[in-house]
Amino acid sequence: MNQNATLTRRALPVAAIIATVLMWASSFVLIRWSAGELSPGPLALLRLVAGAVTLSVLLLIVRRGRLSLPSRSALGLTALYGVIWFALYTLVFNLAGHYIDAGTIAMVVNLAPIMVGIGAVIFFKESFSPRLFTGMVVSLCGIGLISVAGSTGQLALAGLGIALIAAFLYAGGMLIQKLALRHTDPLTATWLACAAGTVVLLPFLGATVEEVQTASTPVIVGAIYMGIGPTALGFWFWGYAMNHFPTGKVAASTLAVPAVVVLMSWLTLDEVPPLLGIVGGAVTLTGVAIAQLRRPVRQVSPAR
Known part of the structure; x- marks a missing residue:
């Protein structure tokens, strides 16, 4: 019985990571799929409303109706990252789906961990390690290859620029x-962050009401799913995994997202990035992996 319980405790964090990767990957595909029926603002608002409602229910269940709000300064920080990450990032992310394929968006957005590392050096005074520098150089080479694909007409340069802005917003929200x-x-x-992001997107309420009336039911269901799955459950599962595994190991799992996105978009949308874009994406993700590598800690044997 104890052995089964131990196996379950070990399996749950792994299952949480796998579920999060699949849900986050699906959001890239759904945004691309919804682009023809919902504009970026209404799609973002529908997603965040669904996410805020789901998180409210989860909070009531987990906290049993007892809510402990942070201090005023912490509340301001939470609202700020909600505006940047949940509102602006989601809005820009949706806009990128109108220009380029889901796989390319995923590869560019996953440059965010490098940006977080650089931001940690600038704002948190962390050391600028040779590993981070090497990863940054390799990733920039990959982005260069993706840009070349855009300059040859294989990808829309506007879409690449928008996806890069999304990566900056993602990194800023993370910091x-x-x-x-x-x-x-x-x-x-x-x-709190999802609620703040929802409030910021309320100016799109009128357009949302109009577009929902003409959008197909599967697209609306997809937008609601993105709020329940990738936004609410995804971030909750992510936090659960972070409490059971080292941060670097969990963060490295996001490197699988672009590959899953490419497979999903190929199976469902019949689209894949151009070959040069795939090569550039692979180089970019290699750089991110290098930057996230951690040297194993040497265990010192006790003196005998």
């Missing part, structure tokens, strides 16, 4: 989240 999580738990922070 501010790191500060916010010093004062509150992941579930509360995600709920």
